[in-house]
Amino acid sequence: MSINYQDRIPNNVDLGSNRTLQRALEHWQPEFLNWWQELGPRDFQVADVYLRTATSVDAKGWATYGYVRMPDYRWGIFLAGRDPERRIGFGDSYGQEVWQQIPGEYRATLRRLIVTQGDTEPASVEQQRMLGHIAPSLYDMRNLFQVNVEEGRHLWAMVYLLHAYFGRDGREEAEELLERHSGDADKPRILGTFNEPIRDWLSFFMFTYFTDRDGKFQLKSLAESSFDPLARTCSFMLTEEAHHMFVGDTGINRVVRRTLEVMKELGTEDPAAVRNAGAIDLPTVQKYLNFWFSSSLDLFGSETSSNAASYFANGLKGRPDESRYEDHIATDQAYVLEVPDGNGGFKTEEIPMRNAMNDVTRGSYVKDCDMGVTRWNRVIEKAGYSFRLSLPSTRFRRNIGSWAGVPTDPTGKPITQDEFNAQIGNWLPSDSDRAYIMSLMHGVHEQGKMAAWIAPPDRGINNNPVDYEYVKMH
Numbered sequence: 001m002s003i004n005y006q007d008r009i010p011n012n013v014d015l016g017s018n019r020t021l022q023r024a025l026e027h028w029q030p031e032f033l034n035w036w037q038e039l040g041p042r043d044f045q046v047a048d049v050y051l052r053t054a055t056s057v058d059a060k061g062w063a064t065y066g067y068v069r070m071p072d073y074r075w076g077i078f079l080a081g082r083d084p085e086r087r088i089g090f091g092d093s094y095g096q097e098v099w100q101q102i103p104g105e106y107r108a109t110l111r112r113l114i115v116t117q118g119d120t121e122p123a124s125v126e127q128q129r130m131l132g133h134i135a136p137s138l139y140d141m142r143n144l145f146q147v148n149v150e151e152g153r154h155l156w157a158m159v160y161l162l163h164a165y166f167g168r169d170g171r172e173e174a175e176e177l178l179e180r181h182s183g184d185a186d187k188p189r190i191l192g193t194f195n196e197p198i199r200d201w202l203s204f205f206m207f208t209y210f211t212d213r214d215g216k217f218q219l220k221s222l223a224e225s226s227f228d229p230l231a232r233t234c235s236f237m238l239t240e241e242a243h244h245m246f247v248g249d250t251g252i253n254r255v256v257r258r259t260l261e262v263m264k265e266l267g268t269e270d271p272a273a274v275r276n277a278g279a280i281d282l283p284t285v286q287k288y289l290n291f292w293f294s295s296s297l298d299l300f301g302s303e304t305s306s307n308a309a310s311y312f313a314n315g316l317k318g319r320p321d322e323s324r325y326e327d328h329i330a331t332d333q334a335y336v337l338e339v340p341d342g343n344g345g346f347k348t349e350e351i352p353m354r355n356a357m358n359d360v361t362r363g364s365y366v367k368d369c370d371m372g373v374t375r376w377n378r379v380i381e382k383a384g385y386s387f388r389l390s391l392p393s394t395r396f397r398r399n400i401g402s403w404a405g406v407p408t409d410p411t412g413k414p415i416t417q418d419e420f421n422a423q424i425g426n427w428l429p430s431d432s433d434r435a436y437i438m439s440l441m442h443g444v445h446e447q448g449k450m451a452a453w454i455a456p457p458d459r460g461i462n463n464n465p466v467d468y469e470y471v472k473m474h
């Protein structure tokens with residue numbers, strides 16, 4: 001039987017003429033679909049969802065919209081176009097030709113980098129699987145499912161690389177990507193944040209804003225890789241990632257707008273009054289922000305890292321937007337870190353630039369995060385209120401790196417563990433905060449309706465109205 005691969009697995013990697021790869025993917029696909037049915041969006045598998053599907057990498061083809069049942073979504077394999085002139089952009093082999101095959105000495109390391117990225121994709125689908133029921137509108141439900149199917153496609157993207165370039169151990173890794181599960185006691189996902197439960201939509205918006213943005217920076221670093229197929233895969237993934245962060249950015253914006261409306265109506269900023277009126281008080285928004293931002297910071301790894309140095313030296317993983325730096329070798333530069341001094345204060349330390357690449361990337365990430373915070377604050381300011389949201393210090397509540405386990409306040413000032421424990425309920429969501437947020441989470445599945453704790457979006461999807469029937473339930 002001949003299968004039309006373009007139809008079944010849209011791709012621009014000439015899948016139809018690669019028998020080995022076909023066989024590997026044909027074997028993996030049913031396992032993926034089983035996983036999707038079991039751990040993908042719960043109970044909405046037969047709903048018709050207004051989704052965009054990538055069918056090619058050009059501007060027209062990569063965003064085709066229409067109603068799709070999620071299990072029928074055509075998870076495709078797309079790499080950004082190949083630039084035959086592309087050269088290695090950083091590290092010891094700067095300026096040499098990029099690799100179309102993997103040099104043997106980097107095989108294990110590249111496999112690890114691909115598996116670590118790949119693991120996050122299905123993890124987030126698992127984390128978000130219960131959110132459909134409590135979606136604040138059909139518009140939001142559709143966005144959730146769009147994010148979910150695209151994370152599924154990102155998994156396909158990494159599995160393609162494993163199957164196409166790593167032979168048998170690649171196929172084994174591809175299977176394990178479906179065997180680890182978010183929050184599983186025995187086989188958890190690789191990275192901490194991807195084992196945190198996402199039970200409510202405020203967490204979902206924080207996750208898509210802060211944690212998907214970690215994804216953006218990881219993908220940007222991998223898009224610099226000398227292994228050209230990895231670079232091209234990640235470049236295309238970035239176009240989809242932008243929508244995920246849009247969902248978070250506008251989601252938080254809409255929560256804030258609704259809260260401001262309620263504050264105006266009531267004539268008070270009192271959090272208890274805001275809650276009584278069914279909105280989310282701004283201090284609670286700040287606590288959720290503190291939680292997800294600090295958790296996401298750990299995803300970049302330790303400030304000082306010899307692994308990061310060797311990834312850079314060997315051209316495996318660069319800095320995001322490597323071209324904006326002048327020195328792509330980075331052997332004679334130093335980087336200054338602030339580390340705990342062991343006496344409740346901090347001191348500065350100088351390390352070689354290559355060892356600081358995790359922190360360089362984290363720094364770009366923090367700046368990017370701050371742009372949304374500035375936008376949300378502008379909305380608050382315009383409404384005439386003095387409350388401001390802010391990113392906590394990168395030292396706050398860290399579990400990885402030099403500040404791991406060092407108690408500080410949100411401004412990064414070292415404090416005692418007792419002080420930290422006494423204040424934690426003011427800085428991070430407490431059980432009662434979480435219970436309050438959960439109490440707001442009732443699904444609003446009627447066309448044109450919106451939950452009371454969030455403002456409607458400014459516009460709908462693909463020029464459709466906000467009250468379009470984005471999900472048709474059966």
Ligand SMILES: [Fe+2]
Nearest residue numbers: 121151154215
């Ligand atoms: Fe992703």
Ligand SMILES: [Fe+2]
Nearest residue numbers: 212215241244
């Ligand atoms: Fe994402």
